[in-house]
Amino acid sequence: MRAIDIIAKKRDGLALDKTEIDWFVQNYTLGSLPDYQAAALLMAIYLRGMTRGETVDLTLAMADSGERLDLSDIADYCVDKHSSGGVGDKTTLIVLPLVAACGLPVAKMSGRGLGFSGGTLDKLESIPGFNVQIAGERFKQQAKSIGLVLAGQSVAFAPADGKFYALRDVTATVQSLPLIASSIMSKKIAAGAQGIVLDVKMGSGAFMTTLDAARELAQAMVNIGADAGRDVIAVISDMNQPLGEAVGNALEVIEALDTLRGGGADDLREHCLAIAAHMLRLAGRGVRYTDNAETRALLESKLHDGSAFAKFREMVVAQGGDVQTIDDPTRLPQARVIVPYRAPESTYIAGVAADAIAWGAFELGAGREQKDDAIDHAVGLQVHVKVGDRVEKGQPIVTIHANDADRLERCIARLDGAFTYSATPVERLPLFYDVFRSDSVS
Secondary structure, eight states, rough: OOHHHHHHHTTTOOOOOEEEEHHHHHHHHHHHHHHHHHHHHHHHHHHHHHOHHHEEEEEEEEHTTSBOOTTTTSSSOOOOEEEEOOTTOOHHHHHHHHHHHTOOEEEEEEEOOOTTTOOOHHTTTTSSTTOOOOOHHHHHHHHHHHHHEEEEEEEEEEEEHHHHHHHHHTTTOOOHHHHHHHHHHHHHTTTTTTTTEEEEEEEEEESSSSSSHHHHHHHHHHHHHHHTTOEEEEEEEEEOOOOSSEEHHHHHHHHHHHHHEEEEEEEHHHHHHHHHHHHHHHHHHTTTSOHHHHHHHHHHHHHTTSSSHHHHHHHHHHHHHHHHHHGGGGGGGGSSSSEEESSSSSSSEEEEEEHHHHHHHHHHSSBBBSSSSSOTTTTTEEOOOOTOOOOOOTTTTEEEEOOOOOHHHHHHHHHTEEEEEEEOOOOOOEEEEEEEOOTEEE
């Protein structure tokens, strides 16, 4: 078998068979094929697309390029969640301890942020001493002992995806639906869960900016999961404005802790309750958690009785974090300068551009341009308004947390373009647009 023949076949719009995909992925992972041939195949896929069968075969080939995590000794059925990323998306910090408090063990591997996207690991590292490098038997042991572990992805899982992903980033092939779907699902399948809940963001602050594109990605990932023998639920959620109020690492941890104590922003709490309910539904497999009202009541009780917060606290202790910062969030990193950004007039909020808000936090130092860049955990924004809100002239609509005067000015310039206003009332945005389920999910 020759790489050039596989590249030419896809270039000409023909479907690759499983043996060809397996051979190419295996040999590229081993270093037997050069980057330029892999780049040529990626471009051919970008231009010609892939069939459902090809996309599934690519996903499984990447999942099998390294180790697969076996969670069968933790629970007979494990559920994982994935968010396609968003602005102020700290849902993992809330949803995982929430479902774990309901008795569903969760072992999740997450990533870091790049550009304006916030990474779960970066948020967790706002907690002094918190160790995200939990792998192997220790990873599984913690999941078994306390029912919750949240750590960085091991290079042993889906290494082919890591190589292809880095190449896509420099070859203008990122925006390819089969490549996006297979990248996400290969890691989820390698992570060992039988049930997967996918939170596909749509809007100005998301990778998929249109509802049609988000639906296409959601359906593609559900198809992959179904063909790979997984139960999958995918929701399309709004990212045309930040989720919750906080955008920035320590600020998002503080907001997550508030939510775990039964408070938090309404939209964030509702979003997390919905995702957690989907995870419980998968875990119940049509026997338990079929009554939506009962499931919601159970989840709400875990927020209000302190169980969800206690589970997060237990994870922090297990992973070496300073638990005093959890009990007293004022001990988390704090910015030196805190200033309000005010409404220019009495008006209605017509738009809160999530991407502009994210770049505002990025200008303060909350994000990174390169993977090895340092970030400032203390800085960020608190956005106090949502689309449809009425505000008065001079009312603080954002609180800026900064450590540098020059960065503060750049942030304000971003905020000047983040809001649109209306003299008349504006309809509020929905939290969710659609839900997709594999046939195995009732």
